[in-house]
Amino acid sequence: MSTQKSARQQADTVEGSEALRIDADRAEQIVDALNTDLAATYVLYHQLKKHHWIVEGAEFRDLHLFLGEAAAEAEEFADELAERAQALGGVPLSRGSTFEERAPVEPEDEDAYDIRTSLENDMEMYGDIIETLRDHVELAENLGDHATAHLLRENLIEVEDAAHHIEHYLEDDTLVLEESTH
Template structure:
């Protein structure tokens, strides 16, 4: 590994950018996007953890669902980090920073039954939905419509997954009254 190090941009800073988005406005958007980035990383980790430990008669189907959900969270993580860079910011990148900034708390290392794991996932999705929703309004109020569009797509996927998990947790309508 090279011993020579040259910092190109310090973490926590926002610089002039190729998309010509005002630096002062970009600082606010970068701060918000870094929260959503951290939440997406925490969510992805939690979904993967649940995929690794899922057991029971539907473990194959649930494992597949959780794997797809984690991959989707990873795609959003990448998109958020790229947008932060495009508007002159530095995306969070350390596990400690993700934990510190995420509106979704780390679940911890314990293993839970499938129902509890899915309930925890639904709660995490709810936290992400609230955060992203408020950041859409922020970005668009500052004139950053590209970020607003990115976050709207992210929000639609979050809501779709939350609805699917809610359906998995629902009682059997044919037998429950």
């Protein structure tokens, strides 16, 4: 158990980074955006994992693998966001309840839904995250933090790709035949 009596840095403070040449005022805005993205990414991660665990049906294997990979990508991006926030002199979010409070996305409830509904919920969340990431890329660029803008832009490509895949899964063309009523 730690014997430290006080926190090294309060959670809602940003010091900036001398090494990165980003002052505290600009860093504060960027860290706030990164923590928002971190919160959204973890909410997305947990929803994707839920769907990965409960998917059933004829397309189980492909969807199970896709959802597992998408969750892993979200988890990896969350790590990159947290590390960047720390590099800018901030404290990354780290509590589950804080993620849901700060996220600009709304997770579905605890119930299990058919996979089409689950994927529609995922695509809605991806769309919200895409819009937020675009705004944050622009914010970082406007504040002169091109490295953060690059990090967000790279993830935006991955998020858009995952959303596009979900869009394909939701199309009506399938090899699975509906039961005939004859």
